[in-house]
Structure formats: C-alpha cells, structure tokens
Amino acid sequence: MSRRAPSAGTHCGPNGPHAMGAQAPEVAPDIPQSAIGHPLGVPHSRGSGASPWHDAFRRLRRNRLAVLGLAVLLTFVLAAIVAPWIAPFPFDKTDLRHGAKPPSRLHVLGTDELGRDLFTRILYGARISFAVGILATLVSLSIGVTYGCVAGYAGGRLDHLMMRIVDILYGLPFMFFVIILMVIFGRNILNLFVALGAVQWLTMARIVRGQVLSLKVREFVLSAQAVGASPLRLLVRHVLPNAVGPIVVYATLTVPAVMLEEAFLSFLGLGVQPPMASWGSLASEGAAAMEPYPWLILFPGMSLTVTLLSLNFFGDGLRDALDPQISFRH
Amino acid sequence: MLGYIFRRLAEFLPVLFVIVSLSFFLMRLAPGGPFDQERALPEQVRANIEARYHLNEPLWRQYLQYLGEVARGDLGPSFRYPDRSVNELLGLGFPVSLTLGLCALAVALSLGGMAGVLAGLRRNSPFDYFTMSFALFGISVPNFVLGPILMLLFALWLRWLPVAGWGTWRHLVLPSVTLGMFYAAYVARLTRAGMLEVIHQDFIRTARAKGLREAAVVFRHALPGAVLPVVTYLGPASAAVLTGSVVVETIFSIPGVGRYFVSGALNRDYTMVLGTVVFYSVLLLAFNLVVDILYAYLDPRVQVR
Numbered sequence: 001m002s003r004r005a006p007s008a009g010t011h012c013g014p015n016g017p018h019a020m021g022a023q024a025p026e027v028a029p030d031i032p033q034s035a036i037g038h039p040l041g042v043p044h045s046r047g048s049g050a051s052p053w054h055d056a057f058r059r060l061r062r063n064r065l066a067v068l069g070l071a072v073l074l075t076f077v078l079a080a081i082v083a084p085w086i087a088p089f090p091f092d093k094t095d096l097r098h099g100a101k102p103p104s105r106l107h108v109l110g111t112d113e114l115g116r117d118l119f120t121r122i123l124y125g126a127r128i129s130f131a132v133g134i135l136a137t138l139v140s141l142s143i144g145v146t147y148g149c150v151a152g153y154a155g156g157r158l159d160h161l162m163m164r165i166v167d168i169l170y171g172l173p174f175m176f177f178v179i180i181l182m183v184i185f186g187r188n189i190l191n192l193f194v195a196l197g198a199v200q201w202l203t204m205a206r207i208v209r210g211q212v213l214s215l216k217v218r219e220f221v222l223s224a225q226a227v228g229a230s231p232l233r234l235l236v237r238h239v240l241p242n243a244v245g246p247i248v249v250y251a252t253l254t255v256p257a258v259m260l261e262e263a264f265l266s267f268l269g270l271g272v273q274p275p276m277a278s279w280g281s282l283a284s285e286g287a288a289a290m291e292p293y294p295w296l297i298l299f300p301g302m303s304l305t306v307t308l309l310s311l312n313f314f315g316d317g318l319r320d321a322l323d324p325q326i327s328f329r330h
Numbered sequence: 331m332l333g334y335i336f337r338r339l340a341e342f343l344p345v346l347f348v349i350v351s352l353s354f355f356l357m358r359l360a361p362g363g364p365f366d367q368e369r370a371l372p373e374q375v376r377a378n379i380e381a382r383y384h385l386n387e388p389l390w391r392q393y394l395q396y397l398g399e400v401a402r403g404d405l406g407p408s409f410r411y412p413d414r415s416v417n418e419l420l421g422l423g424f425p426v427s428l429t430l431g432l433c434a435l436a437v438a439l440s441l442g443g444m445a446g447v448l449a450g451l452r453r454n455s456p457f458d459y460f461t462m463s464f465a466l467f468g469i470s471v472p473n474f475v476l477g478p479i480l481m482l483l484f485a486l487w488l489r490w491l492p493v494a495g496w497g498t499w500r501h502l503v504l505p506s507v508t509l510g511m512f513y514a515a516y517v518a519r520l521t522r523a524g525m526l527e528v529i530h531q532d533f534i535r536t537a538r539a540k541g542l543r544e545a546a547v548v549f550r551h552a553l554p555g556a557v558l559p560v561v562t563y564l565g566p567a568s569a570a571v572l573t574g575s576v577v578v579e580t581i582f583s584i585p586g587v588g589r590y591f592v593s594g595a596l597n598r599d600y601t602m603v604l605g606t607v608v609f610y611s612v613l614l615l616a617f618n619l620v621v622d623i624l625y626a627y628l629d630p631r632v633q634v635r
Contacts, residue, residue: 168341168345168615170565170566172349172569172611172614172615173569173572173573173607173610173611173614174569174573175573175576176573176591176606176607176610177353177607179591179592179595179603180353180356180357180595180603180607181356182595183595183596183598183603184356184357184359256470260472263472263474264472264474264577267474267577268576268577268580268592269596270592270595270596280474283472283474283475283478284474286478287474287477287478287581290478290481290482290486291482291486294482297475297478297479297482298479300475301471301472301475301478301479304472304475305467305470305471305472305475308469308470308471308472309466309467309470312466312469312470313466
C-alpha cells in the first residue's frame with residue numbers, strides 16, 4: 001500500500017551514502033563472489049565482524065522513526081494480547097445509565113450509546129485488527145511465495161503466462177471479489193482473512209519471482225543443482241533463504257494494507273459482526289453517532305491511523321535497513 | 331501499435347469469461363438465496379418467483395443463459411428491485427460515481443503533483459519535510475475515518491458545506507477530498523521521487539546551461555520524465571478509486587454504483603453484485619489499456635509490441 005516507487009533514487013546505488021562499509025572484506029573466502037553485493041546474499045557469514053543481519057539491525061536502530069513505529073506497535077500488540085486482563089470492563093457489558101458519556105476518570109475514552117466502555121472495546125478491537133492483519137499476511141505470503149517460486153524457477157513461457165495473469169489481476173477491482181467471498185461464505189473472521197489474503201499476493205509473487213529468477217543462476221545454486229539437489233530442495237534451502245530480505249520487507253508492508261481492508265469491510269458491515277468489534281466497525285458505529293458524540297469516531301480512528309502510520313514507518317525503515325540499494329533517503 | 335491494441339482487446343475476452351464464470355458459480359454456491367429473508371413464502375409464490383428469475387432450471391442452463399445475456403450487454407433483472415434491471419440501476423449510478431471518481435483523481439493529481447514537484451525541487455527544505463510528513467499522514471488515514479471527520483468539521487460544526495447528498499458542486503467537495511486524499515499523498519511521493527531522479531540528469535543541466543528559464547526547465551524538460559511513475563500508478567489507482575468510492579458513497583449518501591453494490595451485497599442481490607463486478611472489470615481493463623498506451627507515448631524507451 002505504501003510502497004514507494006521502486007525506482008526511487010536508485011542512482012544513490014552501491015556508492016551512495018548507504019553503501020555498506022562492511023561488504024567485501026568480511027566475506028569469508030569460500031563464499032562465491034556473486035553473493036557479494038546483496039546484503040543478505042551471504043548464506044552464512046562465518047567471517048569476523050558483523051553479520052548482514054546484525055548490520056541491518058544497526059541501520060534500523062539508527063532510523064528514529066522506524067524505532068518509534070516499532071515501539072508503538074509493540075505496545076499496541078502487547079496491549080491487544082493482554083486485553084482480557086487489563087481491560088477495565090467486559091467488552092460487551094452494556095450500562096444504559098452511563099450511555100454515551102464523554103471521557104471521564106472512570107471511562108478514560110468515554111462510552112458508546114449502550115454504555116459500553118470505549119477503551120475496552122478498542123483494546124478488543126485491536127485483537128481482531130492485528131489478528132486479521134497478521135493471518136491474512138501469512139496467507140498472502142504463502143500464496144505469493146509459492147506462485148513466485150514456480151514462475152521464477154520454471155522460467156520461459158510458463159513464467160511469461162503466470163506473470164501476464166498477475167498483470168491482468170492487478171487491474172481488477174479486488175475488494176469487490178472480497179466482498180463477494182464474504183457474502184457467500186458468511187461474514188466470519190476466518191473467511192475474512194482467507195479472502196483478504198487470497199487477493200493480496202500479487203506484489204509478493206512479483207517480488208519473489210524476480211528474486212528467484214536472479215538467484216537461480218548464481219554459482220552456489222548451480223553447484224547445488226550439479227550435485228543433484230531436487231528443485232524443491234534447491235528453492236527451499238538455497239534460493240529462498242537469500243530472498244528473505246525483500247520478502248520480509250514486503251510482508252511488513254502488507255500488514256497495514258490488510259488491516260486497512262479489514263477495517264474497510266467492517267465499516268461497511270461486511271466484516272466482523274457484533275457484538276465483536278474491530279476498529280473498522282467501531283469507526284462505523286462512531287460515524288453514525290459522531291455529531292452528538294464525536295469521541296466515538298475520534299478514538300477508534302486515531303488508533304487505526306497511529307497503527308497504520310507506525311507500520312508504514314517501520315516497514316519503510318526495515319526496507320532501508322535490509323536493502324540499502326533501494327534506499328529512498330538522500 | 332494497432333496490432334498491439336487488438337491483441338490486448340483479444341485478451342479481454344478470456345479474462346472476462348473467467349471473471350463472469352467464477353463469480354457466477356461462487357454466487358450460486360452460496361447457501362441461502364436472495365429470497366430467504368422474506369419469511370416462509372407460500373410454496374406457489376416461491377415457485378413463481380423462482381420461475382421468474384429462472385432459478386428453478388438446472389445450473390448449467392442458468393449459466394449459459396447468463397453468459398448469453400452478458401454477451402449481449404444485458405446484466406439481467408435486479409433481485410432486490412424487481413421492476414428494475416441491473417443495467418438501469420448502473421445507468422443511474424454510474425454517472426454519479428464517475429463524476430466523483432474523476433473529481434477525486436483531479437484532486438489527487440493536481441494537489442499531489444504540485445506538492446511532489448515543489449518538494450522534489452526544494453529537497454530537504456522545511457516545505458519538503460512538511461509535505462512529505464503530511465503525505466505520510468494522508469497515506470495512513472483511512473478514508474472512512476477522514477470522511478466522517480471532515481464532515482464533522484466542515485459540515486456539522488462550521489456549516490460551510492452540505493453534510494451529505496448529491497446535486498450541486500458543493501456536495502462534491504468533501505467526498506472528492508475524502509476519496510482523493512490517499513492518492514494525492516501517494517502521487518506526491520511518486521512525483522517527488524521521480525523529480526529527484528530526473529533533476530540531476532545531464533539533459534536538465536544542458537537545458538539550464540543553454541539559459542532556459544527555471545519554469546521551462548521544470549515543466550518542459552523535467553516533468554514529463556518525473557511523472558512516468560505516476561502514469562504507471564494511474565491504473566491501480568483508478569481501480570482503487572472505484573473501490574474507495576463504495577465507502578465514500580456510503581458515508582455521504584451519494585446515489586452511485588457503490589451504494590447499489592453494498593446494498594446488493596448485504597441483501598444477496600446476486601445479479602446486482604455480479605453485474606457491478608462485470609461492469610467495473612470491463613471498465614478497468616479498458617482503462618489499463620489506455621494507461622499503457624499513454625505510457626508508451628510518454629516514454630520513448632518503451633516500445634509496445
């Protein structure tokens with residue numbers, strides 16, 4: 001969703017400010033030369049000094065926005081996990097005497113029209129939003145990686161055909177298909193993340209395919225092939241581990257996209273059903289009652305926005321850290 | 331070029347066939363029909379309704395019938411509005427949705443393009459930081475949060491603009507901004523990146539060296555190169571604008587296709603939902619073709635074959 005143009009500032013290249021100072025000298029001599037230049041292209045860096053992962057982590061730590069994003073996310077996720085223990089009220093407990101009250105000391109974020117504590121509902125909503133975000137991303141990850149591997153490894157006409165299909169699918173109104181799936185298979189949360197994951201794999205497939213295409217002709221893969229490794233083993237043991245960087249980066253950027261789509265569906269009443277609440281359905285209820293009770297739209301909206309912002313910060317930072325070649329900053 | 335267009339058009343047919351077939355069977359697989367919620371109809375009435383919509387015939391005949399109708403451009407009767415056909419409903423809603431979508435794209439391109447060019451030209455200036463932070467914010471605020479908040483601010487509290495509805499240009503402002511904000515932010519980022527890439531190239535230095543005014547350098551020489559990523563983004567963006575307009579139409583009570591679609595989905599109005607998907611798919615396939623041709627026209631390095 002928030003991917004910047006891949007070509008952004010490529011001319012900063014390997015000699016730009018983000019070029020890794022710790023490349024060539026640290027690569028152990030038995031590692032094929034072709035693996036140099038890719039930050040994660042070194043299967044097992046046995047040399048002294050920092051590993052590529054360590055290096056990436058250091059770069060990530062220097063990016064304040066990314067660290068801030070990560071901190072916010074961790075807080076939210078942690079709060080979502082322990083919600084049943086820290087929530088001040090049961091999430092579906094109505095109390096009409098305290099209906100639609102603005103934030104107070106008892107109800108820190110106020111209550112909705114049925115007197116349910118908004119803070120509690122946002123906490124429980126976070127559970128749903130994060131669960132959908134993570135699970136749907138896993139679904140999209142598995143489809144995208146498999147598809148990309150097959151296309152990239154097969155190459156030739158099959159690859160051409162498979163990528164043409166992806167091109168065409170790109171242009172279609174995907175949320176409409178998700179809505180069809182939700183209408184047909186019922187509006188429950190399991191269907192929700194399968195449906196969302198099932199339409200979010202296109203970019204992942206492209207990225208993986210590109211990686212496989214360039215990695216499969218490297219010497220270390222060819223030598224594994226020469227000693228008789230099966231295609232599956234080749235992909236799983238030798239190719240994919242070296243493509244982890246871009247895959248992780250894109251997966252991080254898929255999470256906010258999916259969370260947004262879940263909220264979108266729930267807002268329309270096609271996602272999570274009451275009495276369960278996600279941030280999208282809370283925003284929807286809030287929007288319906290916002291004139292007299294503006295806090296009902298403000299707080300769920302803010303939770304969603306801050307989370308998406310943090311995920312974008314973190315995802316961008318991770319990309320800059322793992323793949324300095326496509327760094328955006330100058 | 332003509333050969334390319336023809337080949338792309340030929341490609342549409344199998345794609346549409348797959349879309350129609352897939353959605354048709356998915357719809358029919360669904361447990362429960364569109365007339366279930368009207369509790370326990372008399373047997374005869376039910377049979378009559380089913381006969382009217384050919385629901386009593388074998389599935390494969392319904393399928394062939396539907397294919398034939400779609401091929402003739404007829405999307406069938408609406409299940410929900412018995413005296414209306416889907417074509418009529420789309421005919422009512424589409425001009426509205428199209429107006430909204432175009433206004434949103436106009437907001438996105440003008441606002442985003444301008445911000446991106448200026449930010450790219452004054453890299454690392456306060457203006458650049460401000461615009462890019464704002465863009466990041468714009469990307470992260472969902473339209474269904476932005477919409478109600480804008481409505482609250484400008485319609486309910488300040489009373490500058492109408493709350494909801496359709497009719498005058500004043501009704502268009504809030505929905506267009508709501509729908510276009512995300513794309514404005516995205517376009518700003520793309521344009522800025524494109525600008526940064528182009529501005530240091532030799533032909534720009536040449537243009538400056540021969541004494542052109544800065545405006546001419548920027549608009550005549552740099553901009554065409556800088557907007558290429560934006561053009562590529564137009565295809566997916568228009569698909570997303572159509573999708574987004576579903577939610578914006580719901581928020582602002584705008585009588586467009588999106589609202590028919592949502593109510594159709596909530597009421598299992600199969601023909602309506604199916605019809606909308608088919609219609610929008612055709613539209614987007616055509617639009618993507620136009621974008622690709624435009625791209626080849628703007629970038630001489632791209633050869634369509």
